[in-house]
Amino acid sequence: MSILIRNGRIITADADQVADIYVTDETIRAIGKDLDLKADKEIDASGKLIFPGGIDPHVHLDMPFMGTFSSDNYETGTRSALFGGTTMVIDFILQKQGKSLQAALDEWKGRSDGNCVGDYSFHMAVTDFNDSTKKEIKNFTDKEGITSFKTFMAYKGALMIDDRQMIGLMEEVKKCGGLINVHATNGDMIDYLIAKHRAEGKLSPLYHYLSQPEITEAEASERFIAMSFYTGCPGYIVHLTCEGALNAVRNATKRNQKVFVETCIQYLITDASLYEREDGAKWVMSPPLRQKKDQETLWAGINQGLVQVVATDHCPFKWEQKLMGKDDFSKIPNGHPAIEHRMELLFSEGVNKGKITLNKYVEVACTNPAKIFGMFPRKGTIAAGSDADIVIFDPNEKHKLSAKTHYMNVDYSAYEGWEVTGKVKTVLLRGKVAIEHNHCHVDKGFGKFVRRSKVAQIV
Ligand code: URP
Ligand code: ZN
Ligand code: ZN
16 A cells, blocks of 8 residues: 655654655655655645654553543553544553562553554553562563653552662663653652641642642652662653752753653643632642643743653543542542643644744654654654654644543543644554544554664653
């Protein structure tokens, strides 16, 4: 099968040109003006933007968490990602404390194998680092193609590891050529504040926010960065939300340290005032939404090169699941739905409002995730030889986000009624038209597991 996309404005992290793209089978073969080639299918992309397929490196699909499962499974999650222009996601495997990493990998394969519509990979979350799990790391980096290891400095009693385990894991991961991801908030402080608020009868969603003040994130980020510096293990802070935490990263640059930073779309465009609403549980996530001044910090951080990735931390729960915490914020399953909206919201709120350039948009939504997580240039760009993961985007089409029209398996939208400028029109995944005319043309099982290489490229 061959496809010729004519006359689109092709945006990569470092170029901007009107040209044609020629695809055969799964791969981009040629890019150029007025290509003298014939194809089985031609797409006229005049007046449209063309981006590499988006990569969301932070999603939680069909994940057991806080007594329930996130409501998008691998099929609904990756399909709704495709509708929104995200052709690949990286999901998290969670080790059970006391059990092996391999057991967790087997369990996650059981839910994901054959069920993905879009491409995917995994990070391995190490929640219990000991002599036995230490021996398993090399198998992941060398055989499984899973080269990033997630750690939690919070969720005490469930997922959190202590600093002793963190240092040990960092030494091993560095030896094996991998990368450590971290949820960097101070779990002990948060645990104390949750207990205090509950004892005082302060149980509404607002107290979720007040139990995780900025300092808990700033402190843990600084501590993680220090351990990464000491061990020399590459570090990536997931879902960074605030000025204090970004300043810890900024300070590290003064000793010539490089730390990778991801923020998420919600932290750029929404704030903690939402917790005062009746339905504030919809935005209960960790870390919580912050303040307007933090949004400014994050946009600036993107432009300063301190924040390299914009993800979602997609972890949806239906309203009925959120109601598990109707009388106690600490029982509300943490997370919100966004996998489908990241590319359009970032374009509309970022590019369209003049906060970031088109090239920066592609860099943080497509290219940097591929580079940092060992998939570039196969993924994350538009170039001859790369996978034909391509998004054709109308920059002018206006539409409204709503639970009535979204494809995610959740019965509300965290962005209900948001006016968005810019719409994903057509999506190619490895050379196949996956999304066209508001319809998904690929089935579950089409999505492939992507084995990742060890080297995190400096971005
Ligand atoms: O609230 C969140 N973020 N839920 C998913 C788990 C995590 O911490 O990333
Ligand atoms: Zn987290
Ligand atoms: Zn997460």
